[in-house]
Amino acid sequence: MITEPEMVDSSDDGDGDRPGGVEAVEAIEQGPLPPGGAAGRPGGAWWHRPWAWALAGVLVTSAVWAGVLRSTHDDDSGTPDLHGYHLTESPCTGQNLQPxxxxxxxxxxxxxxxxxxxxxxxxxxxxxxxxxxxxxxxxxxxxxxxxxxxxxxxxxxxxxxxxxxxxxxxxxxxxxxxxxxxxxxxxxxxxxxxxxxxxxxxxxxxxxxxxxxxxxxxxxxxxxxxxxxxxxxxxxxxxxxxxxxxxxxxxxxxxxxxxxxxxxxxxxxxxxx
Structure with missing residues (x-):
């Protein structure tokens, strides 16, 4: 069957409505939390900083491309995907070569x-x-x-x-x-x-x-x-x-x-x- 590569859904990392890669971005940007937790951090929440979104986008895109690459190979060894094709006999028949x-x-x-x-x-x-x-x-x-x-x-x-x-x-x-x-x-x-x-x-x-x-x-x-x-x-x-x-x-x-x-x-x- 001829199909298109399946895209990896990274829109949910288990945290509900937060995009995939957000936790990694937040950890990189914020560092150790100050006393009082995130609410006590000066400068507001992480999503107020544009570059954090850019980095999140890079992480999400990388995850998607990783899914595409995985879909074109049988395994991580890089073996080509044969998409179920197999040869058991000569394909040159009137039925196979229609129309x-x-x-x-x-x-x-x-x-x-x-x-x-x-x-x-x-x-x-x-x-x-x-x-x-x-x-x-x-x-x-x-x-x-x-x-x-x-x-x-x-x-x-x-x-x-x-x-x-x-x-x-x-x-x-x-x-x-x-x-x-x-x-x-x-x-x-x-x-x-x-x-x-x-x-x-x-x-x-x-x-x-x-x-x-x-x-x-x-x-x-x-x-x-x-x-x-x-x-x-x-x-x-x-x-x-x-x-x-x-x-x-x-x-x-x-x-x-x-x-x-x-x-x-x-x-x-x-x-x-």
């Missing part, structure tokens, strides 16, 4: 399941789901949905996450699809996504769409690419034959909007007990 699979309207679907690798520091899986469609004119399009999930058990992946996304997008020469050649990196655009994990990015281009999410110690990557194939008789038609050209690498821009919803669904599936 993208339905949006592709593939006539046949097959999976290439990579093994789930588990270890003391990392659990990992990479897999593909392929869906084929036919245009009814001798051409077919094969869509490949690729999924990678890494569960970091010991080391926080945050420092490397954003750099890894940038490297994948700006790699010299672009991205290789289906052995047909490289798609220039200048064709791709990356933008942040809100509401997914701790941080997420959507990368779009003419031929490939991908989303990368980091949530605690879990890192998810989901992408879709496609290529066209001629399945008709003889050689594929050309412009000379009056036919529209079909590039070997297919345009997948129409499916970019489905990726954030699909990875959100996948995350919810992998977080189920």
């Amino acid at each position: 993208l699979v339905d949006r592709l309207s593939a006539t046949t679907v097959s999976s290439d399941d990579g093994p789930v690798i588990t270890g003391s520091t990392l659990d990992h899986v990479s897999c593909d789901l392929t869906g084929d469609t036919s245009a009814g004119d001798g051409w077919s399009t094969s869509y490949t949905i690729s999924v990678t999930v890494d569960l970091h058990k010991k080391t926080d992946p945050s420092p490397e996450f954003e750099d890894a996304v940038k490297v994948a997008v700006s790699a010299p020469g672009g991205t290789l699809f289906g052995g047909y050649g490289y798609v220039p990196a200048t064709d791709q655009h990356t933008e942040p996504l809100s509401g997914l994990g701790d941080r997420a990015y959507l990368t779009t281009g003419t031929f490939s769409q991908s989303v990368n999410v980091q949530h605690g110690g879990a890192v998810f990557s989901l992408s879709v690419s496609a290529d066209n194939a001629w399945n008709g008789e003889g050689a594929p038609p050309t412009k000379a034959d009056g036919a529209a050209e079909r590039p070997l690498v297919a345009d997948t821009r129409a499916y970019a909007a489905e990726l954030p919803r699909t990875v959100r669904h996948l995350m919810s599936v992998l977080a189920k007990p």
Whole structure:
């Protein structure tokens, strides 16, 4: 389940209506009480002194941030919070990758399941789901949905996450699809996504769409690419034959909007007990 960090309530320290940290501020400011108690102290009560409120605010803020930091780790050792995500089998199924699979309207679907690798520091899986469609004119399009999930058990992946996304997008020469050649990196655009994990990015281009999410110690990557194939008789038609050209690498821009919803669904599936 994807949730926001719980804030620590420090509005009551057991003294009724006094803000958390007040007793510490009062002790620091007042020192030992004079004869007669607090009523005999010159200068009035502690709340007449503005700097005391400032110090109380610092103490309260520190308590809140301490709560936020505790909520992002399993314990005080700094172990990343996996938010209940776990890997038991390949996530590349038509049910797990909704609504993208339905949006592709593939006539046949097959999976290439990579093994789930588990270890003391990392659990990992990479897999593909392929869906084929036919245009009814001798051409077919094969869509490949690729999924990678890494569960970091010991080391926080945050420092490397954003750099890894940038490297994948700006790699010299672009991205290789289906052995047909490289798609220039200048064709791709990356933008942040809100509401997914701790941080997420959507990368779009003419031929490939991908989303990368980091949530605690879990890192998810989901992408879709496609290529066209001629399945008709003889050689594929050309412009000379009056036919529209079909590039070997297919345009997948129409499916970019489905990726954030699909990875959100996948995350919810992998977080189920």
